[in-house]
Amino acid sequence: MAASAGPEIERLIxxxxxxxxxxxxxxxxxxxxxxxxxxQLLEPLAxxxxxxxxxxxxxxxxxxxxxxxxxxxxxDDARDGALICVVEEAGALWAxxxxxxxxxxxxxxxxxxxALDGIGPEALRVAELVQRAGDGRxxxxxxxxxxxxxxxxxxxxxxxxxxxxxxxVTSLARGVPVGGELDWLDDGTxxxxxxxxxxx
Numbered sequence: 089m090a091a092s093a094g095p096e097i098e099r100l101i102x103x104x105x106x107x108x109x110x111x112x113x114x115x116x117x118x119x120x121x122x123x124x125x126x127x128q129l130l131e132p133l134a135x136x137x138x139x140x141x142x143x144x145x146x147x148x149x150x151x152x153x154x155x156x157x158x159x160x161x162x163x164d165d166a167r168d169g170a171l172i173c174v175v176e177e178a179g180a181l182w183a184x185x186x187x188x189x190x191x192x193x194x195x196x197x198x199x200x201x202x203a204l205d206g207i208g209p210e211a212l213r214v215a216e217l218v219q220r221a222g223d224g225r226x227x228x229x230x231x232x233x234x235x236x237x238x239x240x241x242x243x244x245x246x247x248x249x250x251x252x253x254x255x256x257v258t259s260l261a262r263g264v265p266v267g268g269e270l271d272w273l274d275d276g277t278x279x280x281x282x283x284x285x286x287x288x
Contacts, residue, residue: 195216222254262284
């Protein structure tokens with residue numbers, strides 16, 4: 089967009105371009121769409137962003153974003169408090185919740201260990217996890233981390249840190265997805281599926 093668009097519009101485009109999945113061109117299109125539909129999109133979005141910034145905080149127990157502390161999941165007495173699922177970020181927590189298959193508590197690490205990016209255990213919520221696991225109530229910690237080098241490094245590190253806590257440490261199964269065909273899968277997925285095989 090030309091500089092004649094004005095500094096406010098340029099700032100909006102610059103901020104939008106920092107969002108995941110939006111580059112400069114997509115940010116320009118999004119900014120134009122917002123400006124064209126000021127009353128239907130721009131003003132409600134601005135109000136929602138302001139309200140979110142004012143009210144949303146990280147849960148003091150699990151680290152998930154919510155408007156209350158402890159969050160709605162940690163406050164739910166119907167959930168199994170002895171079962172903790174460790175996820176990288178809140179997006180993974182929301183994905184687990186969409187499935188409806190997990191009825192325990194969560195722990196959001198806030199990232200993954202990464203030597204290349206200089207992210208060590210002190211930058212993540214590792215100490216809080218170890219403290220929760222050692223509270224005498226926790227029975228199992230499920231490591232639901234990505235099947236990437238950093239994800240597996242983090243999972244291995246957490247398993248070592250939790251080894252003395254007396255809780256069972258498990259990880260999500262990996263392998264053939266539902267509806268997946270073998271000739272479309274990568275080699276790593278096939279290897280993981282073979283290693284995790286079970287009686288039919």
